[in-house]
Amino acid sequence: xxxxxxxxxxxxxxxxxxxxxxxxxxxxxxxxxxxxxxxxxxxxxxxxxxxxxxxxxxxxxxxxxxxxxxxxxxxxxxxxxxxxxxxxxxxxxxxxxxxxxxxxxxxxxxxxxxxxxxxxxxxxxxxxxxxxxxxxxxxxxxxxxxxxxxxxxxxxxxxxxxxxxxxxxxxxxxxxxxxxxxx
Amino acid sequence: xxxxxxxxxxxxxxxxxxxxxxxxxxxxxxxxxxxxxxxxxxxxxxxxxxxxxxxxxxxxxxxxxxxxxxxxxxxxxxxxxxxxxxxxxxxxxxxxxxxxxxxxxxxxxxxxxxxxxxxxxxxxxxxxxxxxxxxxxxxxxxxxxxxxxxxxxxxxxxxxxxxxxxxxxxxxxxxxxxxxxxxxxxxxxxxxxxxxxxxxxxxxxxxxxxxxxxxxxxxxxxxxxxxxxxxxxxxxxxxxxxxxxxxxx
Numbered sequence: 001x002x003x004x005x006x007x008x009x010x011x012x013x014x015x016x017x018x019x020x021x022x023x024x025x026x027x028x029x030x031x032x033x034x035x036x037x038x039x040x041x042x043x044x045x046x047x048x049x050x051x052x053x054x055x056x057x058x059x060x061x062x063x064x065x066x067x068x069x070x071x072x073x074x075x076x077x078x079x080x081x082x083x084x085x086x087x088x089x090x091x092x093x094x095x096x097x098x099x100x101x102x103x104x105x106x107x108x109x110x111x112x113x114x115x116x117x118x119x120x121x122x123x124x125x126x127x128x129x130x131x132x133x134x135x136x137x138x139x140x141x142x143x144x145x146x147x148x149x150x151x152x153x154x155x156x157x158x159x160x161x162x163x164x165x166x167x168x169x170x171x172x173x174x175x176x177x178x179x180x181x182x183x
Numbered sequence: 184x185x186x187x188x189x190x191x192x193x194x195x196x197x198x199x200x201x202x203x204x205x206x207x208x209x210x211x212x213x214x215x216x217x218x219x220x221x222x223x224x225x226x227x228x229x230x231x232x233x234x235x236x237x238x239x240x241x242x243x244x245x246x247x248x249x250x251x252x253x254x255x256x257x258x259x260x261x262x263x264x265x266x267x268x269x270x271x272x273x274x275x276x277x278x279x280x281x282x283x284x285x286x287x288x289x290x291x292x293x294x295x296x297x298x299x300x301x302x303x304x305x306x307x308x309x310x311x312x313x314x315x316x317x318x319x320x321x322x323x324x325x326x327x328x329x330x331x332x333x334x335x336x337x338x339x340x341x342x343x344x345x346x347x348x349x350x351x352x353x354x355x356x357x358x359x360x361x362x363x364x365x366x367x368x369x370x371x372x373x374x375x376x377x378x379x380x381x382x383x384x385x386x387x388x389x390x391x392x393x394x395x396x397x398x399x400x401x402x403x404x405x406x407x408x409x410x411x412x413x414x415x416x417x418x419x420x421x422x423x424x425x426x427x428x429x430x431x432x
Contacts, residue, residue, distance in 0.1 A: 010210035015201065025200035025303075026371060032305040033213035034202060039306050042223040043313075046230060046284055051276035054234035058256045061241050061249075068243055 146181075153177045194382030196375040200302060218298040219306075226287035226300075234283075255283070259416065266420035270427040277317070278423070281310060282416040289370060289408035293401070302370040304363060311363035314419050322426035333425055362418055369411050373404040 009017045014028035025031070157173050205216045233255075237248030245253060259282055263275045285301055292299025300306050322330035334351040336344055377400050383393035 010208075020195055021197040021201050023197070024371075025197055025202065026305070026367065028202070031202040031211050031217075031219075034211050034215055034217055035219050035300070035303055035305040036309050037213045038217070038220045038223055039300070039309050042227055043280060043284065046227050047276065047280045049227070049231055049235060050280050050283070054230075054238065054252070055256065055276055055279060057238050057241060058234070058253055061238065061243070061245070062253060062256070064241075065243050 150177060150181055153181070194379055196378035196382070199298070199374060199378060200371065202303075219300055219303075222288070222291055222298045222300050223284075226284060226291055229287050229291070230283050255279075262417060263420055263423075266417060267423040268428040271420065271423050274317075274321070274423060274427075278416060278419055281314070281419060282412055285310070285366065285415055286409065286412035289412055290405075292370065292374065293404055293408060299370055299374055302367055302374055304367045307363035307367040308359070310366075310415070311359035314362065314422060315359040318419075318422045318426045321423070325427060330426070358422065362415065366411050366415050369407050373400065373407055376400055377404060 009015055011028065011030045014022055014025060014030055016022060154174055154177050157177060158170070161167075161173065202211055202217050202219055204211055205218065205221055209215070211217055233248060234252050237246065238252050240246065240249070242249060256279075259279050260272070260275055263271050263278050267274070267278075288299065288301040291297055292302065319330075326332075334348045334355070336347045336351065339347050377397055380393045380397035380400060384390050384397065386393070
């Protein structure tokens with residue numbers, strides 16, 4: 001702008017001829033109508049843009065988003081309730097199954113106990129019979145053994161007497177041995 | 184600028200605020216397209232891009248830019264609802280228009296070579312007067328003469344009430360003044376300081392310090408740009424509460 005010639009200084013109140021500002025340009029009344037006019041134009045344009053297009057659009061977007069979020073939250077809440085119900089049903093089913101299982105176990109135990117008792121009783125009876133039989137056998141054997149001892153003792157005594165040179169009186173020997181065995 | 188001569192060192196911190204015609208070199212009439220027109224137009228295009236183009240898919244799952252637009256929407260919507268009350272939500276588009284215009288103007292003004300429309304008191308004064316008139320008219324329309332009851336502090340002792348009423352009226356009338364000067368003053372001061380440090384950067388001796396300071400000021404100005412847009416908007420909501428809320432003073 002240095003080469004520019006200022007033929008006329010249109011705003012001598014506010015500008016030096018060379019173009020610099022005199023004092024504060026803010027106080028130059030020559031320019032104020034211009035500023036006010038363009039400000040009002042700008043404000044009207046801006047207000048129309050904002051109030052007709054921009055703000056309703058953003059408001060609608062925000063409302064829609066809020067609605068979507070609210071709906072999603074409600075849906076989530078409902079799903080949570082359903083999940084809780086399902087869990088409750090599951091727990092109930094589990095408890096029923098446990099009770100059932102306990103019942104079945106108790107029944108099975110009782111049956112087994114019964115079988116066991118029966119088997120034990122039978123075994124006891126058998127054992128008692130066997131014991132009685134065994135005792136009878138033992139008694140028989142013992143009786144047999146006493147008789148055999150008496151016979152052997154008589155024979156031995158007769159032989160001894162014969163070897164010592166005496167005539168054995170069979171009857172006396174028998175009586176003596178019987179007396180000894182009893183003694 | 185044309186004033187830069189051969190001396191090599193000249194700082195013109197205020198030249199960045201000059202209103203210039205976009206085409207030619209004629210006088211600035213009220214209808215002349217100027218750098219004001221250009222930068223307000225760029226701000227509107229940025230807002231259009233973020234709030235209309237980026238949201239065109241209306242995605243339930245937003246794209247990155249769409250979620251940025253949604254964040255702004257939610258932020259200002261909550262602010263209006265919490266500060267101005269449920270009745271104030273009707274004026275949410277108006278508040279949003281103000282906030283986005285100021286925010287984008289402030290931020291675009293931080294681009295090098297750009298023009299900060301909100302650093303001009305003429306611009307912020309119109310914004311503040313619009314808020315003032317809007318709030319007053321809404322209040323009168325909704326409550327009739329009852330709107331003026333907010334100047335009559337019923338919780339104060341009776342003798343003090345007329346005095347307080349005068350003070351309340353004056354403070355009510357001063358609202359647009361503080362409302363507009365706060366915004367324009369913050370931005371103008373920051374940009375001028377930035378320009379001064381940038382000017383010193385041409386002196387080799389102080390250049391490192393000046394560049395460091397300009398960088399720091401730039402960071403501060405980014406914060407100021409956002410905070411001032413926020414402050415302007417939240418004050419608008421506070422004023423709106425007087426018009427639509429229950430008057431308890």
